[in-house]
Amino acid sequence: MSRSLPTEINAPAILIVGKTGAGKSTLGNYLLNIPGEENPFFDVSDSFVTTKLSKFAFLEINDKPYNVIDTPGIFDTNDINDATTKEIVRTMVHCSSGIKAILFVFEAKRLTKEQKDVIDGIVTLFGKKSLQYMIAVFSNCNAKRTEDTDQFKMSWNEEIRAFVNSIGSRWAISPNSDIFPSDHPVHQSHINKLRDIIDKIDGVLTNDILDEIRKEREDAVRSAKEAEERRQIEYEMLKKIAEEVAERLACLEKKAEDDEKEIKDIRHMMADSINLLKSKGCFWLGTRIMLASGRIIQMSELQVGDKVLSNIRNGIAEFSEVYLIAHIGKLEHKAKFAKIRFTKPDGSKDLSIAFAKNLQPGKTKILILDNKNKLTPVLVDDVTNEWHDRYISFYTRDGTVIADGVLCSCYDHCPPSQMIMDLAFLPIRWWTLIVPSTHRDENLHPYVQFLETLYLSFVHFKKWVEQFTVQILSDQIRKV
Structure with missing residues (x-):
């Protein structure tokens, strides 16, 4: 199940990595149950286009929330510049609650130097422990390899076999939608298998850097909440003080009821002030x-x-x-x-x-x-x-x-x-x-607003008193 919602601070990440053009974005859309030909959430690029911006989506597997992160182009080069570094940091922020799985996508041929560089980049950034959370995902498989996975596994060369063994023999196939559309049983079987592998990984990957990022995000959320609470307390305190001032002014007016001149003077001063x-x-x-x-x-x-x-x-x-x-x-x-x-x-x-x-x-x-x-x-x-x-x-x-x-x-x-x-x-x-x-x-x-509201209430009361007084005088004149 997927939703095109912002990532959640407490949801672990599913990181999709690999060489540009290997099929990372396509796999991301498969996980989100979005067929490649229908308005893909992750933009699919060819092997000649290098995108340096990650994209994020929300995914649920067995009612567990995850942040799916498509990372086109930020781990597949040795030429690390400022823009790439900033994008890596932005990506790590979305991994601050830990990494559930690292899906390494590569073509079902051989491990090239560029692909090995991607793996080395992941290990450098997250440590050797990251291999315990990595899943090898083969893309661009033909029909025979996709349908007969045992035969496909036997066709691996020694280098691929050693790599898969080093990550706990976790591997899956990203089916070619041109051969097996999204509603084909073979397609659905492979994607469901990948989801099961992700779900069965024990715990999440984290390190000191991710822990620090998570702590900073949680602190930022907590600080914003505390600031809002302080503003509310200040408003309530000022409101209470203003109400006390209003009560004292009302008592002063009541005390002066028997002195018509004093009442008139006090009302005049209050009206001028307000x-x-x-x-x-x-x-x-x-x-x-x-x-x-x-x-x-x-x-x-x-x-x-x-x-x-x-x-x-x-x-x-x-x-x-x-x-x-x-x-x-x-x-x-x-x-x-x-x-x-x-x-x-x-x-x-x-x-x-x-x-x-x-x-x-x-x-x-x-x-x-x-x-x-x-x-x-x-x-x-x-x-x-x-x-x-x-x-x-x-x-x-x-x-x-x-x-x-x-x-x-x-x-x-x-x-x-x-x-x-x-x-x-x-x-x-x-x-x-x-x-x-x-x-x-x-x-x-808020305090000035309260005084202004008090003024309007006073004006209405004053008008009512004047109308009431005029009515009494009129009644007395008629009686005379």
Whole structure:
């Protein structure tokens, strides 16, 4: 039984070797029950074409899984180059769970020097023990030799007889499909005999190299699984922390029920804070920032762990660590960014591009970095729009960053909302001190996504309260 599926890491290999043109690929197709004339799985080449790439297929013999490996051209030459070496390594990876059988295919004539070189190559690579797992498979036999195997065996010369004896007298015939088609009893008898010989071989061939390859593959699979488990644990932990934050906010709202003004103020602050989350505070990837090393980079180069210029206090530059990249990538549709033109204290003109709102020329002031290493308030001269489809949203531990010379909030808006946003992001800031974030994706980080979902729930609740209040007032007015 065969399936055209990828090889399995725990399945032993059946290695088909021999001189190019000897019939290796044809034999592989026979084992897979694929007639040579019907869309062969293994490509059949003539003796004048040398292929250097192995091909792999899945096979079951008596419900036992195996990886069948057709190795055209990689063991039949003394001219070992880089390409051949790489292909041998690739083949050995698929043998990492051991080799059940090595099928040495050669024409039913005599052992040539090239064929002996193939055997020597196998022994060099896998050791003399490999002969205990080798099966001699004769190809291109005529009708008489194929039907009368006893007579065929008597026709062997001394060299072939000695070789077959050296591998435990394991041999079989790969029938010529031009003489005996795949549905012919003689054809089926020889292929079934070969399968039985393979199945009866005791154990599998392995060595230190194959053991090391198998260990590396198993370690790679285990590491990938552990990484996925760690990501799931981190997500569940962040979700739990976020739920606790949500519960505390709900308790705060319930406690303030008797104070209408306080309720209104708290709801207003929460709505403003979550609105910041909804806008996500994205920057254009071309925006420039300064690292602690003094290097100026574009935000497209920014990495978690970088320390960026975040503020200037008393003439001293402050650098804050980037602890989270909420999301980064390319939008399906371009977003609007504000191009802010302003005049520096020295009279020179400059501009900055940011995802900013509520900027009014001649009225709104922004803080810019001047030549004296101070943050100076200046009026916005002009605001125009630019459209970009590449963006980044990130957070520093200070919650601020100086971008294109302008002090900006990582949350898109400046105080008084800054403190509320710092509180909302407190759990993830604490968590990343223990487990640094590796998130760098177009999808929103799970914690930020949770806060956004919380915001939508709050909006729906607020609308329901407003509608309920209006309904009660209406009922009272009608009663009056």
